[in-house]
Amino acid sequence: MNSQLLALVALQDLDLMIREAKDPERATQEEELGFTLKGVDKLVKTRERLAKQIDERLLQTYERMARRFTRVVVPVEGRVCLGCFMGLPTAAKRNVEPRTIENCENCGRILYRL
Protein backbone atom coordinates (compact mmCIF):
# COMPACT_ATOMS: atom_id res chain seq x y z
CA MET A 1 0.00 0.00 0.00
CA ASN A 2 1.43 3.38 -0.90
CA SER A 3 2.24 5.96 1.75
CA GLN A 4 -0.50 8.37 0.64
CA LEU A 5 -3.12 5.68 1.02
CA LEU A 6 -1.75 4.71 4.44
CA ALA A 7 -1.91 8.34 5.52
CA LEU A 8 -5.54 8.50 4.32
CA VAL A 9 -6.38 5.38 6.31
CA ALA A 10 -4.86 6.95 9.43
CA LEU A 11 -6.77 10.17 8.75
CA GLN A 12 -10.05 8.33 8.34
CA ASP A 13 -9.57 6.43 11.62
CA LEU A 14 -8.63 9.63 13.40
CA ASP A 15 -11.64 11.50 12.01
CA LEU A 16 -13.95 8.78 13.30
CA MET A 17 -12.32 8.90 16.74
CA ILE A 18 -12.58 12.70 16.93
CA ARG A 19 -16.21 12.62 15.74
CA GLU A 20 -17.13 10.06 18.39
CA ALA A 21 -15.23 11.88 21.15
CA LYS A 22 -17.05 15.10 20.26
CA ASP A 23 -20.45 13.40 20.15
CA PRO A 24 -21.96 14.24 23.57
CA GLU A 25 -24.05 11.06 23.77
CA ARG A 26 -21.18 8.78 22.82
CA ALA A 27 -18.71 10.62 25.07
CA THR A 28 -21.07 10.35 28.04
CA GLN A 29 -21.46 6.61 27.47
CA GLU A 30 -17.69 6.09 27.49
CA GLU A 31 -17.15 8.36 30.48
CA GLU A 32 -19.82 6.50 32.44
CA LEU A 33 -17.83 3.31 31.83
CA GLY A 34 -14.74 4.93 33.34
CA PHE A 35 -12.87 6.14 30.26
CA THR A 36 -11.43 9.62 29.94
CA LEU A 37 -11.64 11.60 26.71
CA LYS A 38 -9.59 14.63 27.64
CA GLY A 39 -7.18 14.56 24.73
CA VAL A 40 -9.48 15.63 21.87
CA ASP A 41 -7.38 18.75 21.21
CA LYS A 42 -4.28 16.55 20.91
CA LEU A 43 -6.03 14.42 18.31
CA VAL A 44 -7.13 17.48 16.36
CA LYS A 45 -3.50 18.68 16.22
CA THR A 46 -2.33 15.24 15.10
CA ARG A 47 -4.98 15.35 12.40
CA GLU A 48 -3.70 18.72 11.18
CA ARG A 49 -0.15 17.35 10.98
CA LEU A 50 -1.28 14.22 9.18
CA ALA A 51 -3.39 16.16 6.67
CA LYS A 52 -0.29 18.16 5.67
CA GLN A 53 1.39 14.92 4.57
CA ILE A 54 -1.36 14.16 2.08
CA ASP A 55 -1.44 15.45 -1.47
CA GLU A 56 -3.75 18.49 -1.59
CA ARG A 57 -6.01 17.19 -4.34
CA LEU A 58 -6.33 13.79 -2.70
CA LEU A 59 -7.16 15.41 0.63
CA GLN A 60 -9.82 17.58 -1.02
CA THR A 61 -11.36 14.50 -2.63
CA TYR A 62 -11.35 12.68 0.72
CA GLU A 63 -12.89 15.60 2.60
CA ARG A 64 -15.57 16.12 -0.05
CA MET A 65 -16.51 12.45 0.07
CA ALA A 66 -16.34 12.31 3.88
CA ARG A 67 -19.38 14.59 3.89
CA ARG A 68 -21.32 11.80 2.13
CA PHE A 69 -19.81 8.62 3.54
CA THR A 70 -18.65 7.48 6.98
CA ARG A 71 -16.00 5.39 5.26
CA VAL A 72 -14.30 6.94 2.27
CA VAL A 73 -11.31 4.60 2.10
CA VAL A 74 -12.52 1.02 1.74
CA PRO A 75 -10.99 -2.34 0.84
CA VAL A 76 -11.59 -4.33 -2.32
CA GLU A 77 -12.33 -7.98 -1.79
CA GLY A 78 -12.76 -10.35 -4.69
CA ARG A 79 -13.28 -7.42 -7.09
CA VAL A 80 -16.09 -6.02 -4.90
CA CYS A 81 -15.94 -2.54 -3.38
CA LEU A 82 -16.69 -3.03 0.33
CA GLY A 83 -18.15 0.48 0.50
CA CYS A 84 -21.07 0.01 -1.91
CA PHE A 85 -20.75 -3.76 -2.42
CA MET A 86 -20.85 -3.39 -6.19
CA GLY A 87 -18.55 -5.38 -8.42
CA LEU A 88 -15.70 -3.57 -10.06
CA PRO A 89 -15.27 -3.95 -13.81
CA THR A 90 -12.91 -6.71 -14.83
CA ALA A 91 -10.73 -4.07 -16.43
CA ALA A 92 -10.14 -2.46 -13.03
CA LYS A 93 -7.22 -4.66 -12.24
CA ARG A 94 -4.64 -4.13 -9.58
CA ASN A 95 -2.76 -0.96 -10.31
CA VAL A 96 0.79 -1.60 -11.35
CA GLU A 97 1.80 1.96 -10.52
CA PRO A 98 1.92 2.12 -6.73
CA ARG A 99 1.40 5.88 -6.67
CA THR A 100 -2.00 5.63 -8.35
CA ILE A 101 -5.05 6.04 -6.20
CA GLU A 102 -7.99 3.99 -7.39
CA ASN A 103 -11.65 4.96 -7.02
CA CYS A 104 -14.75 2.78 -7.17
CA GLU A 105 -16.49 3.47 -10.47
CA ASN A 106 -19.87 3.09 -8.81
CA CYS A 107 -19.66 5.10 -5.56
CA GLY A 108 -16.38 6.93 -6.04
CA ARG A 109 -14.88 5.76 -2.74
CA ILE A 110 -11.11 5.45 -2.52
CA LEU A 111 -10.10 1.80 -2.75
CA TYR A 112 -7.26 -0.15 -1.27
CA ARG A 113 -6.16 -3.61 -2.26
CA LEU A 114 -4.06 -5.98 -0.26
Added chain:
Amino acid sequence: MPTAPFVERRVESYLEIHLRPALFIPELRSKKKSSVLEEMVAHLAKHQIARQAEPVLETLRQREALGSTGVGKGIAIPHARSTMVVERAVLLARSVKGVEFEALDENPVHLFFLIVAPPTDKDPIYLQMLAQIVRAVRLAPARRKILEAPDFATIRTLIGAQLADE
Protein backbone atom coordinates in the same frame (compact mmCIF):
# COMPACT_ATOMS: atom_id res chain seq x y z
CA MET B 1 -44.73 -40.01 24.47
CA PRO B 2 -42.64 -38.32 27.19
CA THR B 3 -41.35 -34.92 26.35
CA ALA B 4 -37.90 -33.67 27.17
CA PRO B 5 -37.82 -31.46 30.25
CA PHE B 6 -37.68 -27.76 29.44
CA VAL B 7 -34.29 -26.40 30.28
CA GLU B 8 -33.93 -22.67 30.19
CA ARG B 9 -30.65 -21.71 28.55
CA ARG B 10 -29.10 -18.36 29.17
CA VAL B 11 -28.46 -16.30 26.08
CA GLU B 12 -24.74 -15.63 25.77
CA SER B 13 -23.58 -12.04 25.97
CA TYR B 14 -21.90 -10.34 23.02
CA LEU B 15 -18.68 -10.47 25.00
CA GLU B 16 -18.81 -14.25 25.43
CA ILE B 17 -19.67 -14.69 21.74
CA HIS B 18 -16.60 -12.67 20.78
CA LEU B 19 -14.17 -14.38 23.17
CA ARG B 20 -12.17 -16.89 21.12
CA PRO B 21 -9.39 -19.20 22.31
CA ALA B 22 -7.18 -18.09 19.42
CA LEU B 23 -7.38 -14.50 20.66
CA PHE B 24 -6.05 -15.24 24.12
CA ILE B 25 -2.54 -14.47 25.30
CA PRO B 26 -2.11 -16.30 28.65
CA GLU B 27 0.99 -14.32 29.63
CA LEU B 28 2.24 -11.23 27.82
CA ARG B 29 5.95 -11.04 27.12
CA SER B 30 5.96 -7.24 27.02
CA LYS B 31 6.30 -5.12 30.10
CA LYS B 32 5.75 -1.62 28.70
CA LYS B 33 2.64 0.10 27.41
CA SER B 34 3.89 0.58 23.84
CA SER B 35 5.21 -2.95 23.45
CA VAL B 36 2.08 -4.50 24.98
CA LEU B 37 -0.04 -2.81 22.34
CA GLU B 38 2.41 -4.01 19.67
CA GLU B 39 2.29 -7.58 20.95
CA MET B 40 -1.49 -7.66 21.03
CA VAL B 41 -1.90 -6.11 17.57
CA ALA B 42 0.68 -8.53 16.12
CA HIS B 43 -1.50 -11.32 17.50
CA LEU B 44 -4.55 -9.82 15.77
CA ALA B 45 -2.64 -9.62 12.48
CA LYS B 46 -1.47 -13.22 12.86
CA HIS B 47 -5.10 -14.29 13.14
CA GLN B 48 -6.23 -12.12 10.19
CA ILE B 49 -8.30 -9.75 12.33
CA ALA B 50 -6.05 -6.87 11.31
CA ARG B 51 -5.24 -6.56 7.60
CA GLN B 52 -2.05 -4.74 8.55
CA ALA B 53 -0.67 -4.32 12.04
CA GLU B 54 0.89 -0.86 11.92
CA PRO B 55 -2.22 1.22 11.01
CA VAL B 56 -4.29 -0.56 13.69
CA LEU B 57 -1.52 0.01 16.22
CA GLU B 58 -1.37 3.69 15.30
CA THR B 59 -5.13 4.05 15.78
CA LEU B 60 -4.87 2.41 19.22
CA ARG B 61 -2.01 4.77 20.13
CA GLN B 62 -4.19 7.71 19.16
CA ARG B 63 -6.99 6.32 21.34
CA GLU B 64 -4.52 6.24 24.25
CA ALA B 65 -3.63 9.87 23.49
CA LEU B 66 -7.31 10.71 23.88
CA GLY B 67 -7.21 9.22 27.38
CA SER B 68 -5.72 6.09 28.87
CA THR B 69 -7.92 3.01 28.58
CA GLY B 70 -6.35 1.71 31.77
CA VAL B 71 -9.53 2.09 33.81
CA GLY B 72 -7.92 1.08 37.11
CA LYS B 73 -7.99 -1.96 39.42
CA GLY B 74 -5.53 -3.75 37.13
CA ILE B 75 -7.76 -3.57 34.06
CA ALA B 76 -7.20 -1.96 30.66
CA ILE B 77 -9.66 -2.00 27.79
CA PRO B 78 -7.84 -0.57 24.77
CA HIS B 79 -10.37 -0.10 21.99
CA ALA B 80 -10.58 1.50 18.58
CA ARG B 81 -12.34 1.21 15.27
CA SER B 82 -9.95 0.97 12.37
CA THR B 83 -10.21 0.77 8.60
CA MET B 84 -7.66 -2.04 8.69
CA VAL B 85 -9.76 -4.29 10.93
CA VAL B 86 -11.64 -7.10 9.19
CA GLU B 87 -14.21 -7.91 11.86
CA ARG B 88 -15.18 -7.00 15.39
CA ALA B 89 -12.99 -8.93 17.85
CA VAL B 90 -11.90 -9.09 21.48
CA LEU B 91 -8.40 -10.14 22.46
CA LEU B 92 -7.83 -11.12 26.07
CA ALA B 93 -4.31 -10.95 27.49
CA ARG B 94 -2.87 -11.38 30.97
CA SER B 95 0.23 -10.22 32.73
CA VAL B 96 0.83 -11.65 36.19
CA LYS B 97 3.65 -9.18 36.88
CA GLY B 98 1.64 -6.26 35.54
CA VAL B 99 2.32 -3.53 33.01
CA GLU B 100 2.70 0.22 33.54
CA PHE B 101 -0.16 1.42 31.37
CA GLU B 102 -0.76 4.94 32.69
CA ALA B 103 -3.91 3.63 34.35
CA LEU B 104 -6.20 6.10 36.08
CA ASP B 105 -5.26 4.74 39.53
CA GLU B 106 -1.59 4.48 38.46
CA ASN B 107 -1.51 0.79 39.35
CA PRO B 108 -0.05 -1.81 36.99
CA VAL B 109 -2.43 -3.54 34.61
CA HIS B 110 -2.84 -7.32 34.77
CA LEU B 111 -5.82 -7.93 32.47
CA PHE B 112 -6.20 -6.53 28.98
CA PHE B 113 -9.36 -6.71 26.92
CA LEU B 114 -8.53 -5.27 23.51
CA ILE B 115 -11.57 -4.50 21.36
CA VAL B 116 -11.24 -3.67 17.68
CA ALA B 117 -13.90 -3.21 15.04
CA PRO B 118 -14.18 -1.89 11.51
CA PRO B 119 -15.53 1.66 11.15
CA THR B 120 -19.14 0.85 10.29
CA ASP B 121 -21.77 3.58 10.57
CA LYS B 122 -23.30 2.51 13.88
CA ASP B 123 -22.08 -0.36 16.01
CA PRO B 124 -24.08 -0.66 19.24
CA ILE B 125 -22.54 -4.08 19.95
CA TYR B 126 -19.11 -2.48 20.29
CA LEU B 127 -20.30 -0.24 23.14
CA GLN B 128 -22.29 -3.03 24.74
CA MET B 129 -19.16 -5.18 24.86
CA LEU B 130 -17.25 -2.37 26.55
CA ALA B 131 -19.98 -2.20 29.19
CA GLN B 132 -20.01 -5.99 29.60
CA ILE B 133 -16.26 -6.10 30.21
CA VAL B 134 -16.56 -3.40 32.86
CA ARG B 135 -19.35 -5.39 34.54
CA ALA B 136 -17.52 -8.72 34.29
CA VAL B 137 -14.41 -7.46 36.10
CA ARG B 138 -16.09 -5.06 38.52
CA LEU B 139 -15.48 -7.27 41.55
CA ALA B 140 -12.04 -8.13 42.93
CA PRO B 141 -12.72 -11.90 43.30
CA ALA B 142 -13.74 -12.10 39.62
CA ARG B 143 -10.56 -10.32 38.53
CA ARG B 144 -8.43 -12.62 40.68
CA LYS B 145 -10.12 -15.76 39.33
CA ILE B 146 -9.61 -14.63 35.71
CA LEU B 147 -5.96 -13.93 36.41
CA GLU B 148 -5.43 -17.30 38.07
CA ALA B 149 -7.57 -19.40 35.69
CA PRO B 150 -5.63 -22.34 34.19
CA ASP B 151 -7.05 -21.98 30.68
CA PHE B 152 -9.19 -19.95 28.33
CA ALA B 153 -12.32 -22.12 28.74
CA THR B 154 -12.32 -21.47 32.49
CA ILE B 155 -12.01 -17.71 31.93
CA ARG B 156 -14.90 -17.74 29.47
CA THR B 157 -17.07 -19.65 31.96
CA LEU B 158 -16.09 -17.25 34.76
CA ILE B 159 -17.02 -14.23 32.65
CA GLY B 160 -20.32 -15.83 31.63
CA ALA B 161 -21.17 -16.57 35.27
CA GLN B 162 -20.25 -13.06 36.31
CA LEU B 163 -22.49 -11.49 33.66
CA ALA B 164 -25.34 -13.89 34.50
CA ASP B 165 -25.17 -12.88 38.18
CA GLU B 166 -25.57 -9.20 37.41
